[in-house]
Amino acid sequence: MPVDAALALAAAPRSAGISWTPRDVQLYHLGIGAGAHPDRDDPAIDPAELRYTLESRLHVLPSFATVAGAGSPGVIRALSMPGVDVDLARVLHGGQDLTLHRPVPASGTATATSRIAAVYDKGEAAVLVMRTEVTDAEGPLWTDDARVFVRGEGGWGGDRGPASRPDPPAGAPDRTVERPVRPDQALLYRLSGDLNPLHADPEFAGRAGFDRPVLHGLCSYGITLKAVVDTLLGGDVTEVRGYDARFTGVVYPGETLRVRMWRGEDRVRVTVDAAERNTTVLTGTVVQHL
Template sequence: MPIDPSIAIGADLGSRTFSWTESDVLLYHLAVGAGSRPGDNLSPTALRYTLDDAALQVLPSFGVVAPTFHETDPPPLDLPGCDIDLAQVVHGSQSISVSGPLPTSGTASVRTTLTDVWDKGKAAVIWQEGVATAGPDGAGEELWRVRSSIFVKGEGGWGGERGSATPVLTPEREPDHLSSYAVTPHQALLYRLCGDRNPLHADPAFAAAAGFPAPILHGLCSYGIVLRELTDGLLGGDASRVGGFTGRFAGVVLPGETIRVAGWRDGGQVIGSATIAGGERDGSPVLADCVLSLA
């Protein structure tokens, strides 16, 4: 069987040490659309993402990509008990929680564990969790925690646990925030410089073999775009007010399309949603079950 839950669940994927610089932070912010609107080059609020001065801040979603930011090979899928094909894999969901504002540069260590494998019949869902701590030996304070799932088409049906998920319902009222972001034709090519060289996002032939009409935008790029739009629209652009962000990847985005982002204040959190705006796919889901928790 390509996936053996008895081996996969609980497997320790080890730890890795990584470093990042202000330049990495700036590139990541540009890749998720910061500084792209007219006047952003003169706006003190917008420049907190794109200018390496004392006011530079870090969007918490950067923590998701920081450990692999300098990778130049396609992401490996060497997971214990999982013999799977990259072309059959899509990102299912992603969350991050931060212990405080992320430093603009530093060194940390992250330890990752496979926590669950769900059998969805015609697909499998593999969950992993990572904890990042400061310092080259990981002996420092906890910086952030990430949890993510991948959806592996064609690998279910062994009679395993199906798992469960509770959908996040958006309030039945007008959103407190509504904005749109026009994805540039080169957005995926820019974002892949943040450490995700999966050819699905750059190679037309590979994308066609996977069943897509063109290379698609990275799910984590959409994730970062939505978090930034909600942060800018409801938190005054102050990334330090974000305590965490969760989202489920509900659909694809093609470069050149526009993402519509809606957000609702809901006590100590923000509930969000993202859909395609305009064109033949108007209203198609992008990111669902979005929750931005406040620090």
């Protein structure tokens, strides 16, 4: 089969140098919608947004780690690993788990080491876990796991892995906010390194089973984390210690994300819907914080 679990798991890790600058951080922040008043129809720039867009006071949203170095995202890197030979049109990003060992600096040079950490047999699909560990001269910076869903590659009798549908949060959310997605959001976000044609090319999107290009899952991921940080963490990006989300539905550029948050002692549980279609797009979402 095109996914050879044993070969993929046995492959040696791959390391590469990465670097980024404040300009890369600013571009990423703009790609997830920073810079505007999120809660009202106001053409002016919200002064609070300058922490994401102005180099003299730049704070780095931790989800920037998923694009730092402007290299291929974990989904694309996984497809180049030994034991993995699949058509990109059959691949979806199933989820992302990010652990922060230290706050992400506004500029840096580091080493990223990636490997296939797990391969699960979901019956109708295979799920690859692409783990990337990033270190700089001072030690570990972050670890991220990209869960890569490959349609049509399951059924070989392998480990099914952990349950993928956690129970939803109980009770009414503590906060609910809505975040509009610009019609050109995917075209702007892809400039941070994810050039998968699924998010820009209508013909490729059709071959993948969609009637038009869809938003990057990691763009929705970043928009959601920013909403939590701005709403419940006082805008303090250094409060975030971990962030895990499952992508359970697609978002189309031009839609509105409805972000519902349940705050706990050291974590915020989140669900996200595409408001116009009342369709859940992120579940099992947890932001761990100080």
